[in-house]
Amino acid sequence: MILIRGGTVVNHDHSWRADVLVDGGKTVAFGPALDAPAGTEVIDAGGCYVMPGGIDPHTHLELAFMGSVSADDFEWGTKGALAGGTTMVVDFCIPDPGQSMLAAYQDWRRKSEKAACDYGFHMAVTSWSKQVFDEMEIVVKTYGINTFKHFMAYKGALMVNDDELYNSFARCAHLGALPLVHAENGDVVARMQESLLESGMTGPEGHAHSRPPLVEGEATNRAIMIADMTGSPVYIVHTSCREAHEAIARARANGQRVFGEPLIQHLLLDADEYQNKSWDHAARRVMSPPFRDKRHQESLWAGLQSGSLQVVATDHCAFTTEQKRLGLEDFRKIPNGTGGLEDRMPLLWTAGVNSGRLTKEEFVAVTSANIARILNIYPRKGRLAIGSDADIVVWDPSANKTIHAKNQISRIDYNVFEGFACVGAPVVTLSGGRIAFAKGELRAEQGDGKYVERPPFSPIHVANSTWKQATAPKAVSRAGITP
Numbered sequence: 001m002i003l004i005r006g007g008t009v010v011n012h013d014h015s016w017r018a019d020v021l022v023d024g025g026k027t028v029a030f031g032p033a034l035d036a037p038a039g040t041e042v043i044d045a046g047g048c049y050v051m052p053g054g055i056d057p058h059t060h061l062e063l064a065f066m067g068s069v070s071a072d073d074f075e076w077g078t079k080g081a082l083a084g085g086t087t088m089v090v091d092f093c094i095p096d097p098g099q100s101m102l103a104a105y106q107d108w109r110r111k112s113e114k115a116a117c118d119y120g121f122h123m124a125v126t127s128w129s130k131q132v133f134d135e136m137e138i139v140v141k142t143y144g145i146n147t148f149k150h151f152m153a154y155k156g157a158l159m160v161n162d163d164e165l166y167n168s169f170a171r172c173a174h175l176g177a178l179p180l181v182h183a184e185n186g187d188v189v190a191r192m193q194e195s196l197l198e199s200g201m202t203g204p205e206g207h208a209h210s211r212p213p214l215v216e217g218e219a220t221n222r223a224i225m226i227a228d229m230t231g232s233p234v235y236i237v238h239t240s241c242r243e244a245h246e247a248i249a250r251a252r253a254n255g256q257r258v259f260g261e262p263l264i265q266h267l268l269l270d271a272d273e274y275q276n277k278s279w280d281h282a283a284r285r286v287m288s289p290p291f292r293d294k295r296h297q298e299s300l301w302a303g304l305q306s307g308s309l310q311v312v313a314t315d316h317c318a319f320t321t322e323q324k325r326l327g328l329e330d331f332r333k334i335p336n337g338t339g340g341l342e343d344r345m346p347l348l349w350t351a352g353v354n355s356g357r358l359t360k361e362e363f364v365a366v367t368s369a370n371i372a373r374i375l376n377i378y379p380r381k382g383r384l385a386i387g388s389d390a391d392i393v394v395w396d397p398s399a400n401k402t403i404h405a406k407n408q409i410s411r412i413d414y415n416v417f418e419g420f421a422c423v424g425a426p427v428v429t430l431s432g433g434r435i436a437f438a439k440g441e442l443r444a445e446q447g448d449g450k451y452v453e454r455p456p457f458s459p460i461h462v463a464n465s466t467w468k469q470a471t472a473p474k475a476v477s478r479a480g481i482t483p
């Protein structure tokens with residue numbers, strides 16, 4: 001047993017002073033002054049907040065992508081996560097061209113055996129066929145995956161067209177699953193890339209110029225409207241700009257079930273980085289969508305404050321400088337992706353809670369509770385309650401941590417947040433009832449994490465489909481043919 005003594009318990013809707021008792025991987029009791037049964041390990045949480053461990057629903061660990069394999073695998077990615085207060089990741093299972101979803105799932109289960117914290121998968125739909133239609137049902141019913149990812153970008157590789165989106169969203173609606181979308185107009189990006197290269201722009205700045213906010217705003221609108229026509233809710237990953245946020249906010253104001261996920265990178269890092277004279281510096285920051293200017297960052301923060309954006313993730317897809325150099329001659333070949341798993345929670349606390357943009361309860365909402373509800377694993381995850389998984393972070397709001405690549409757990413040789421000074425960090429992370437990280441020391445081992453199945457037909461899905469059925473066009477019943 002573990003007793004967390006003297007802290008303030010913070011859930012997304014309420015905070016109160018309580019000790020927390022953990023037993024057998026679950027949270028079993030709360031109270032103002034709990035006794036420690038014999039043999040109990042006591043954690044002093046005086047002056048600290050005791051919160052649900054973070055859930056990062058957007059990672060790419062050991063992903064074969066753009067001619068390389070992302071450098072953080074399930075072991076190092078999840079160890080970094082735990083050191084930063086995140087206790088569950090959801091990674092994207094992406095079938096190779098022509099590979100069945102079932103085979104891809106087996107590959108991901110093999111790769112993820114090394115995970116040090118709990119994990120789940122989203123399944124990517126990269127083409128449409130009878131086989132895909134059939135396999136989606138197995139993925140939901142047998143593998144416990146209730147989310148399907150669609151790329152509107154990466155033309156010639158992962159991109160799907162509107163017809164495929166429509167078919168897949170409709171299938172998701174039927175199966176009680178939620179479609180996720182990478183929303184950038186891949187056709188337009190490809191044309192802009194060609195013209196920038198023809199004009200002689202080969203460096204990483206070309207990556208940003210080929211993916212302006214309009215490319216994302218257009219695709220976000222399109223995905224949202226296609227989802228509405230199929231009767232499905234939809235979740236837009238890595239929402240990076242005002243145009244995309246406004247599309248989501250507008251749809252929500254119209255009663256549509258749409259969710260938006262800004263990344264910590266897009267909240268904090270500027271488009272200016274791509275103008276840096278150092279090729280390596282700029283290339284290390286190449287990701288899709290690219291970083292934006294302050295106007296967009298302010299819009300994303302406002303979305304988190306007002307509730308029109310619900311989740312902060314990382315899209316952790318880390319490549320070394322050497323891997324980035326695959327694109328030295330042509331920015332299209334720079335592997336897309338950045339890291340952030342270890343840093344998301346301290347950075348968001350510092351820039352969000354310490355600035356007054358977010359309350360500590362809203363911090364819990366956007367780092368765990370909201371996504372747990374969207375993924376239909378709440379309150380097992382995303383809440384401190386009796387019977388919930390003991391995935392807990394003891395958070396010291398006065399702890400100082402300056403981010404340096406030389407101290408990080410990630411396997412890459414730099415950190416896009418290098419030098420950021422954080423105030424607020426985990427002192428202890430419990431994962432599945434065990435101390436995974438304490439006072440700077442990582443205790444979790446590879447393989448400690450468990451695969452988390454997620455049932456379909458979340459309350460959100462049920463409400464949405466009930467409403468859609470009630471408001472669907474109905475045939476007019478007529479007594480006979482009128483001559």
Ligand SMILES: NC(=O)NCCC(=O)O
Pocket residue numbers: 060182286287288289315317336337338
């Ligand atoms: N985001 C990014 O640049 N890399 C990972 C793949 C994706 O999410 O698009």
Ligand SMILES: [Zn+2]
Pocket residue numbers: 182237238288289
């Ligand atoms: Zn993406």
Ligand SMILES: [Zn+2]
Pocket residue numbers: 058059060315317
């Ligand atoms: Zn991604």
